[in-house]
C-alpha cells in the first residue's frame with residue numbers, strides 16, 4: 800500500500816459507498832492507519848491508498864485509543880467559516896490556507912457497523928471536511944482563493960512533472 804499523489808487521476812473519482820464491513824475491510828483499515836502514521840498524517844481517505852470506497856481513517860494524536868474509522872461519512876450540519884492552513888499527504892510539500900465550515904456534524908458508521916455522530920469546531924472539523932472531500936474527488940488545492948492558488952502553482956507544476 801502506498802499513497803497516491805497529485806496529479807494521479809484516481810484521486811479525482813467520486814467513489815462508492817461501502818456495502819459490507821468484513822475482515823478484508825478491517826485489514827485495509829489497519830494498513831491505512833499504519834501508512835498514515837508512517838507518513839506523519841492525521842487523516843487518510845481510502846482513495847488516497849488506491850481503494851475506491853467511502854472510508855477514511857483519522858487520528859489527531861497518534862494514540863491508538865484515538866483512532867477514528869469513518870465509513871460512508873456524511874456531513875449533516877455546518878456552521879460558520881474559518882480559514883486555516885492545510886496540507887495533504889497526496890500533495891506533498893504544499894500547504895495553503897483553506898476556507899472551511901467552522902463547526903460540522905458528521906454521521907458515519909464505525910468498523911463495527913454502528914452509527915456514530917461527531918460534532919466539532921476545531922481541528923477534527925477541518926480534517927473531516929478534508930477527508931470527505933477526498934471521497935468526492937476533491938483536493939484542498941481546489942478550494943483555494945485564486946491568489947493563494949497562484950502562490951502554489953509552481954509547486955503543483957513540479958509535482959505534475961515528476962510523473
Ligand code: CO
Pocket residue numbers: 886887888889929933
Ligand atoms: Co488529504
